[in-house]
Amino acid sequence: MNGIPNSIRDEFKRVIKDYKAITILPHTEPDGDAIGTALGLYNTLKSINKSVEVVSVGVPKNLDFLSGYSKIKSKSQFRDSLVITCDTSDIDRVSIDITNRVVINIDHHKTNSMYGTLNIVNPNAPACSLVAYELIKDIFEIPASGYEAFYTSLVSDTIFFQTQNTDKNTFKYACEFIDGGAKPNYISQMLNRHSLSSIRLRGKVYESMRLYSNGKIASVAIDSKTIKSCGADNSDIVGIADQLCSLYSVEFAIVAYESNGGCKVSIRSKSKSILSIVQKFGGGGHIYAAGFFTQKKCQNIIENLIIELNTLL
Numbered sequence: 158m159n160g161i162p163n164s165i166r167d168e169f170k171r172v173i174k175d176y177k178a179i180t181i182l183p184h185t186e187p188d189g190d191a192i193g194t195a196l197g198l199y200n201t202l203k204s205i206n207k208s209v210e211v212v213s214v215g216v217p218k219n220l221d222f223l224s225g226y227s228k229i230k231s232k233s234q235f236r237d238s239l240v241i242t243c244d245t246s247d248i249d250r251v252s253i254d255i256t257n258r259v260v261i262n263i264d265h266h267k268t269n270s271m272y273g274t275l276n277i278v279n280p281n282a283p284a285c286s287l288v289a290y291e292l293i294k295d296i297f298e299i300p301a302s303g304y305e306a307f308y309t310s311l312v313s314d315t316i317f318f319q320t321q322n323t324d325k326n327t328f329k330y331a332c333e334f335i336d337g338g339a340k341p342n343y344i345s346q347m348l349n350r351h352s353l354s355s356i357r358l359r360g361k362v363y364e365s366m367r368l369y370s371n372g373k374i375a376s377v378a379i380d381s382k383t384i385k386s387c388g389a390d391n392s393d394i395v396g397i398a399d400q401l402c403s404l405y406s407v408e409f410a411i412v413a414y415e416s417n418g419g420c421k422v423s424i425r426s427k428s429k430s431i432l433s434i435v436q437k438f439g440g441g442g443h444i445y446a447a448g449f450f451t452q453k454k455c456q457n458i459i460e461n462l463i464i465e466l467n468t469l470l
């Protein structure tokens with residue numbers, strides 16, 4: 158992973174200096190990477206006396222150990238603040254309208270549309286926090302709470318160092334975060350907690366799993382009734398696709414669930430790029446983990462995807 162060019166870092170420094178109030182936005186339906194990066198920045202910028210808010214809804218409960226979690230707002234209370242987006246490839250993936258705002262776009266998605274005033278995007282970074290960390294580490298002193306959040310982001314997006322892009326550099330960053338105060342065992346324990354509703358939902362979802370193409374493709378379609386009947390919500394779906402991928406035979410896993418009157422789809426791949434397929438459906442993401450939103454019915458979209466994924470087998 159390359160460092161940040163000095164010209165970009167200087168520009169970032171100048172913009173930060175210009176603003177007293179900063180609004181940090183993770184992507185909608187946030188994961189540990191988006192929230193970990195956001196709270197790492199939040200805790201660091203707070204420590205230099207900025208007024209900072211993180212605005213997000215549906216934040217996974219297992220991130221509640223992170224400093225600043227309880228301060229996350231569902232609506233922005235600042236006007237004309239500087240906006241920093243985290244882990245967000247497109248402007249329509251944030252929860253508030255940020256047109257005409259000064260936006261610092263910090264991300265690691267290859268498909269990032271470069272919507273920011275300043276775009277700091279590194280697709281080689283295995284987690285968004287590494288981009289944020291490279292940007293700020295020589296400018297500000299990062300508090301232990303910031304390192305804890307950055308480490309949480311790193312292990313979330315690499316699924317505890319299991320993804321293809323995990324290399325010795327990834328561990329180098331992990332070491333720096335641990336040096337800064339992150340406690341690996343504690344963070345793993347916190348992240349691996351599940352609510353009863355989420356366990357119940359997983360039970361139902363795994364039972365309904367379908368296999369295609371000699372077991373190489375696994376899929377589940379989850380309707381909102383099932384989610385509700387378990388007392389769960391959409392944040393409880395995080396991790397199900399990775400679990401389907403743990404089946405011996407599986408190459409691709411599809412999770413499709415009803416959301417906002419349409420269907421949200423997450424796809425995981427063990428070894429082949431699925432980016433071009435999700436792009437056909439207007440989506441984006443990473444080479445082995447990507448997704449999209451569609452107005453079609455979940456089961457219909459799964460059938461379309463099976464045809465597409467079969468061409469990769």
Ligand SMILES: [Mn+2]
Pocket residue numbers: 190191244265284285314
């Ligand atoms: Mn990410």
